[in-house]
Amino acid sequence: MMNRDAGARAVLVAAMASGQGKTSVTAALARKLLRQGLRVRVFKCGPDFIDPMLLERASGAPVHTLDLWMVGLDECRRRLHDAARETDAILIEGVMGLYDGAPSAADLSHEFGVPVLAVIDASAMAQTAGAVARGLRDYGPVQLAGVVANRVAGEGHAGMVAASLRDIPLIGWLPQQDSALPERQLGLVLPGEVDGLDALLDKLADELHFDEDAWKALPVLPQSPPEWQDVGRPLEHHTIAIARDAAFCFLYPANLDLLETMGARLRYFSPLRDEPVPADAAAVFLPGGYPELHGEALSKAAKWQSSIRAAHAHGVPILAECGGMMAVVDGLTDKEGRRWPMAGLMPGEVLMQERLGGLGSQAMPTPQGPLRGHTFHYSRLETPAPPQAHAVNTGTGTQGEAVFRIGSLTASYFHAYFPSNPPATSALFGADSS
Incomplete structure (x- = not known):
């Protein structure tokens, strides 16, 4: 079991594009940390209703939205700092590609000093994963905590990916899955309608190869929150x-x-x-x-x-x-x-x-x-x-x-x-x- 430390470590789980496996990796990591005895809080970057439902099942706690425009800077900061006081691990799932949108997931990373955990779909590459990771890091640039390689063929493939990253740590890797999480597009199934979803989440956590020492090396998020906004009680008795x-x-x-x-x-x-x-x-x-x-x-x-x-x-x-x-x-x-x-x-x-x-x-x-x-x-x-x-x-x-x-x-x-x-x-x- 991973020991609790004072304060919460946080990462923003991002990728080069949609479809790389951000949600699967975030869910697997949330469930794995939870089963190791840590208190976990997950956030979703950008407007979304479906991914948070699934991530709530993975983490056992409500999933709130972080968006610098819609939610606002002060509210995002308050929610993050509240989570830092109450939990051990904070995972923020990005939206689309790391630099897509205005504001982007990278903007959120910069604003709050949350390092990026890059998810790379390695199913059709090996050494090129290093080029992708360095590009994601240097284009902004952003602080890159490391990489989780998704859809990896096995230990040998993971080793080639790790070698290609050079000075970037491979924090984890997830093998190809026989069964995938439900697609989360408008009109398709909800997490609550998927038979055996918790077993699938447990399987993802079991199969996630994860470097606990690399996780412990991450910085702790500050805990001092801004003041609450006084909204009054205009709906009293409603x-x-x-x-x-x-x-x-x-x-x-x-x-x-x-x-x-x-x-x-x-x-x-x-x-x-x-x-x-x-x-x-x-x-x-x-x-x-x-x-x-x-x-x-x-x-x-x-x-x-x-x-x-x-x-x-x-x-x-x-x-x-x-x-x-x-x-x-x-x-x-x-x-x-x-x-x-x-x-x-x-x-x-x-x-x-x-x-x-x-x-x-x-x-x-x-x-x-x-x-x-x-x-x-x-x-x-x-x-x-x-x-x-x-x-x-x-x-x-x-x-x-x-x-x-x-x-x-x-x-x-x-x-x-x-x-x-x-x-x-x-x-x-x-x-x-x-």
Whole structure:
């Protein structure tokens, strides 16, 4: 068992591109450290809902988002420093390639002094791995803690990779896997729906060859946090009903934490199980997810549909994000061309498509200032309803997702990160702004 030291060691797990095995390596390392008796906290760099679900299973703790734009510098620092006080190991899974995006995973590494652990898919290379590693290190440059080689053929192959790295340590390697972690793209399976996932995570941890001495040589992350932001209690005595099941599962833990910090009582219900909106709900949150995979069940959920219509008719504030919006239009047509009637709070039809319909970071205008977030969907909305506003794409300043307001309903493909603007968030859920 690895001995605990004072403070937490941290690495940012990154790669040259998507598909190199960042999530598999992060999950394997998290599970391995956890089984060695260490307290582990995992973060995800950039907007993402699916990878954090899997990494939560691997680490046994909620996985929060770190993003210098959406989450903000101060909030990222506070979460990291809080984790450093409470844990022994911090793993941050990067997004896309190390230098992709603005801000990138490399920017996060620079900002907080977290060294990079480079994942290299070695399945079709040997000595060239050294060139890839040195390129990742020197292009920025970044502080490179070492390399984990993925999809390695065996000890001999690992030795060739290690020799090619020269002055860069090979901290670990993972062999080719007979069975892979589930693909995490929109429309495919969730970690909770994978049979034997924990056994697969244990197998990854068992097969990860890991240099404990190299891990112990990493620097300890500072622990002094900045001051908390005082958000007040504008949602005191508010019960917020939140749809939560396989169709409505895209929930940032930080969003839920903020609602509770602002005084709200959270009550969860499942439209898929035909559970109605709780009668005492002062507001309703319908998050994103996969309603297109459950069209038949949702179309037959009479109690759920009548209850959300009643809440809307009574002026209860309803926030419907992406998949949540898809469930409250007139109808949803899935990829097989089957149309399913939905709740009908908003006129229009949602049609699934193969082509990406929206992707990227955006900010939604509100009377309290911009609310930051992002969009990612493979469907299109056809509606006669005029948008009341549009989100704005970061970087380009171009028009982003439409925002619709129909009575007490606010609906959009836009996913909000609530802590980026607590006053705007509380107003969306009906807080008194006076």
